Structures are given as C-alpha cells and as structure tokens.
Amino acid sequence: MKKGHVLKPVKKAVFPVGGMGTRFLPATKAVPKEMLPVVDRPLLQYAVDEALAAGIEQMIFVTGRGKAALEDYFDVAAELENLLRARGKEVELRVLEGTRLSPGSIAYVRQQEPAGLGHAVWCARHITGDEPFAVLLPDELLWNPTDPCLAQMVRARNEVGGTVIAVMEVPEKETHRYGIVDPGASHGALTEVKGFVEKPKPGTAPSRLAAVGRYLIEPECMALLAEGRRGAGGEIQLTDALAQLIGRQPFHAYTYSGARFDCGDKAGHVTANIALALARPDIGPAVRAWLDANVR
Numbered sequence: 430m431k432k433g434h435v436l437k438p439v440k441k442a443v444f445p446v447g448g449m450g451t452r453f454l455p456a457t458k459a460v461p462k463e464m465l466p467v468v469d470r471p472l473l474q475y476a477v478d479e480a481l482a483a484g485i486e487q488m489i490f491v492t493g494r495g496k497a498a499l500e501d502y503f504d505v506a507a508e509l510e511n512l513l514r515a516r517g518k519e520v521e522l523r524v525l526e527g528t529r530l531s532p533g534s535i536a537y538v539r540q541q542e543p544a545g546l547g548h549a550v551w552c553a554r555h556i557t558g559d560e561p562f563a564v565l566l567p568d569e570l571l572w573n574p575t576d577p578c579l580a581q582m583v584r585a586r587n588e589v590g591g592t593v594i595a596v597m598e599v600p601e602k603e604t605h606r607y608g609i610v611d612p613g614a615s616h617g618a619l620t621e622v623k624g625f626v627e628k629p630k631p632g633t634a635p636s637r638l639a640a641v642g643r644y645l646i647e648p649e650c651m652a653l654l655a656e657g658r659r660g661a662g663g664e665i666q667l668t669d670a671l672a673q674l675i676g677r678q679p680f681h682a683y684t685y686s687g688a689r690f691d692c693g694d695k696a697g698h699v700t701a702n703i704a705l706a707l708a709r710p711d712i713g714p715a716v717r718a719w720l721d722a723n724v725r
C-alpha cells in the first residue's frame with residue numbers, strides 16, 4: 430500500500446439473506462434458510478460470529494419477505510431468558526449470549542425483488558455510506574475456529590488496501606457455478622486480480638480460483654452497482670461491479686486456509702453437520718461411533 434495512505438478499517442458487514450431457499454423446500458416454506466441449523470446453531474450465526482471475530486461492529490441484513498424469524502433470533506427473548514434463569518439453567522443462558530449483539534448494531538433493509546447479489550448489496554448503500562464494508566454470504570460456511578476467514582482477510586487488506594475477496598480452488602468442472610478470478614502475480618496467500626468473471630461458461634474459466642462468499646469492498650463499488658447492469662442469469666452481479674474496479678484500486682484474491690462447506694447445497698449442508706458434530710466434545714464420540722459402525 431502507498432505510504433501515507435490511511436486505510437479506513439472495515440467496521441460494517443452486509444449479509445444478503447433475502448433468498449427464498451428453494452433448494453431446501455419444504456423446510457424453507459416456513460423457516461428462512463439462514464436459520465437452518467448446523468448442529469445446533471443457525472447458519473447465519475456462524476457468519477455473524479466470523480464478522481465479530483474480524484472486528485465488525487455493524488451488521489446489515491438485507492432481508493426479504495418471510496424473514497421475520499431472523500429479527501426475532503437476534504433480539505432478546507425476555508420470557509425465555511427469565512424462565513431459564515428461574516430454573517437455574519445457566520448453560521442454556523450462556524448459549525443464548527451469541528445471539529445478542531450490542532443494541533443498535535444490527536440494521537435490516539429489505540430487498541424488494543430478487544434481482545441478484547449485486548442488487549442485494551446495493552440495497553445497503555445508505556447504511557454503508559462512504560465506508561469500506563465486508564460482504565458475507567452465510568450459505569458459505571467457512572470454518573476455521575482458530576483463525577476465521579474474514580479476520581485473515583482483514584489482516585491481508587491491512588497490507589495491500591483496496592478490495593480483497595476470498596478464493597479457493599474448485600474443480601474445473603465446477604467453475605461455471607462461481608465468480609472466477611483471472612490471476613496475476615502471487616505473494617503468499619495474496620494474488621493480484623487481473624479479471625473477475627461471474628459464472629464463466631464451461632471451458633472458458635480463466636482459472637480455478639473461485640470466490641467463496643467473503644468480500645472486503647471499497648465504497649466506490651456502490652456507484653457501479655447503482656448502474657444496474659444485468660449480467661449472468663439476467664441478474665445484477667456483485668462480481669461485475671467489482672471487476673470494474675480492477676486497475677483503479679488495489680484488488681487482490683486471498684486464498685483462504687480452512688474448511689469450506691457449501692451449505693446452499695443439501696450435500697454440503699449435511700457434510701457441514703457431520704464435520705462440525707465430529708469436532709464437538711459433547712456429541713462427537715457418538716457421531717463417530719455411528720459412522721464407524723455404518724460407513725465404510
């Protein structure tokens with residue numbers, strides 16, 4: 430980063446949570462997909478915890494119809510807590526602590542139409558203002574309990590400034606499902622981004638480095654999203670707006686080290702449950718015993 434340039438810290442995070450979750454019907458008929466548990470915590474809680482660990486102070490949820498459960502979840506449940514207190518259920522009370530953020534630190538804004546990820550992020554523009562912000566896609570469970578992904582990225586951004594997106598290598602045959610980076614020079618986990626393309630057609634991907642749902646973004650991105658250009662799938666794509674910033678500001682891909690589960694997918698969601706259950710001292714042994722007896 431240029432000497433003398435003061436990098437504004439990232440204090441705000443945008444969570445696009447307006448999606449209908451059709452892949453998880455019928456469960457998502459009445460429960461937002463972000464509330465589906467991985468072991469005993471909703472998917473969204475993992476992303477919020479990751480943001481907190483990276484120093485984020487304000488969470489902005491871009492919601493939609495039928496997502497009221499999210500607001501209740503991050504609210505104080507006085508009746509429940511009083512009952513637990515009266516019954517001396519200290520463990521259960523402590524478990525609820527992670528659902529309480531400091532007053533005023535969550536904002537909700539509605540995305541009124543499913544016009545794409547870029548559109549969802551743009552819906553938060555009045556709250557992000559002229560500050561850099563993070564975007565976390567809660568479907569992507571990036572699991573590294575000792576050094577969570579967003580904290581890794583914040584450290585990387587402190588070195589280079591500008592836009593930083595988390596990437597991982599995916600198999601060639603899956604590149605059409607992701608935002609794919611055209612890579613330049615690499616220094617450790619950081620790779621310069623020369624191009625960024627949303628869902629390239631099979632056989633045309635510039636690399637196997639795929640965006641995995643974590644972004645540190647400069648405020649200039651919002652003006653580009655405001656143009657409302659439609660990209661892959663006829664949607665306003667975050668990838669396309671970010672791609673326009675290449676060459677204008679530093680732009681790096683950060684190769685995240687840790688586990689990744691695509692919980693927007695049924696197999697990924699089940700796998701996440703198994704992996705995180707195995708890591709738990711309370712239930713891990715029982716789950717392992719079942720797997721040992723039943724899975725070759």
Ligand code: G1P
Nearest residue numbers: 546569607608639640641642668
């Ligand atoms: C979104 C992004 C894509 C990214 C992916 C990660 O796609 O548009 O660039 O690679 O998330 O999961 P979606 O999965 O919403 O189609």
